Amino acid sequence: MQNKNSDFCAPLTSFDWNEVDPNLIGTSSIDTTCTIWGLETGQAIGRTNPVSGHVRTQLIAHDKEVYDIAFSRGGGGRDMFASVGADGSVRMFDLRHLEHSTIIYEDPQHHSLLRLAWNKQDPNYLATFAIDSMEIIILDVRIPCTPVARLNNHRSGVNGIAWAPHSACHICTAGDDRQALIWDIQQMPRAIEDPILAYTAEGEINQVQWSTTQPDWIAICFNNFLEILRV
Template sequence: MASVLQHVGDQRSIVGHGDTKKKEIYKYVAPWTVYGMNWSVRHDKRFRLAVGSFIEDYKNKVQIVQLDEDRGEFVLKSTFDHPYPTTKIMWIPDQVGGLPDLMATSGDYLRLWKVSDNDVRQECMLNNNKNSEFCAPLTSFDWNETDPNILGASSIDTTCTIWGLETGKVIGRVSGYVKTQLIAHDKEVHDIAFTRAGGGRDLFASVGSDGSVRMFDLRNLEHSTILYEDPKQLPLLRLSWNKQDPNYLATFSMDNTEVIVLDVRVPSMPVARLCNHRAAVNGITWAPHSSCHICTAGDDHQALIWDIQPMPQPIEVPILAYAAEGEINQVQWSSSQPDWISICYKDHLEILRV
């Protein structure tokens, strides 16, 4: 299958084939700048995504869009209000559809939404501050793939909160409770992610403004492991675990063009540096089906796919590159359809066949 991405060094255009049913790229233009975005993971909801607005007031939106594969274009399924911009959107990690069709968003709070064909209803709004109706803004969160009743959220107040979900007596209603809350960093926490290592339920890592990557175990929260510290103590903005080999994770620092890959067995020393971006990196996502491939995206309008198999030899250049028409602020690799990557820039959502 041809890819929409160019092989690096190959100037020939390989975008599309003319047949709308076989296109290698599909676009959706939202009515506002897009930031939050993610794929549904359910096999019976192919090419369903959620996108969130970035509007600097209290009137943000989230839209659910679905690709009509016969017409070759996205169809807007529903729109709902979301006061502040979504810092992250995720669908419940349930590929077979045996659980309620839920979506979570972070911003001022962690919210869970129940999605039906033409309607979205807020199930619950989770506040980790017992003493106030307000909580510190959430920078990100992650939904535990091994146990979908666990979510972890990161906040600017230096904490990570691990939430448990439960279904109430009213069938289908979902509520949440704080399983644990911990001070994770010395400054703001920017991202949190569970790893599949050790059974995949209890281990997670976080990154923050103190420039460190820290790993935690829910079974023993008195101790954490510092996996890496930025030499200049620059804030680390995102982290992403390798989906197939949990020994590896990737992160990047603020306003930096470099993505570093870490091996948890050899803390503190990056095992690879991915350096081909010409402006700040904004997003990273590992292939769901391969331990050797990762996609990075940034302000240089580029989405780059790398093969890290040569590690610990230097990774000089990416294997594939895509040039967008704007600064890419979000990138996600579809877990249920690993031939497809999604990116966001300006008011555009694009999905690319790789």
């Protein structure tokens, strides 16, 4: 896909596919924007035609680079999305009302926020973390700017987060300390001190994914390896 309205395409940092409307893809970029793409496909059994796309909407989402974008299942699961970036904020948008956004959280030291992930079962909750941070922050969109939980057991920078697809209170985190940790957050807002499960890989873990169709399995990657873990 290419933005036909611009001769220059700034590097993209992330993308997310809308689960409710598969014709929508969101991308984030270092040029401070988020772009929502509409896809048109012509497809027949036994033959796949090229996919074309058009920019449905593009907006200046942050004051600095945008590092991640993710659609929420809230509001019907089609129109709500959030983004994080180098300005240290989490911002939520509604495709039906793009004239304004809601700041869900701002890092007190304005550290860049690297990734975010929406709770798969309860769209009121999302998780994020800052670059080189050992702490994961859990946010409730009904209580903006105030974390409802902080997960602090990593000993080096966090790189990935993944909510359980079948449970609203479980999340897996992974980082440079080679640890993949599963947390139970159902006791919020009481402090959550320790994970319920831990796995040590043979290298710094770069990313983690929790299988949607087979929730007993989690995938992690480190060095040039991909490992599949059974929960």
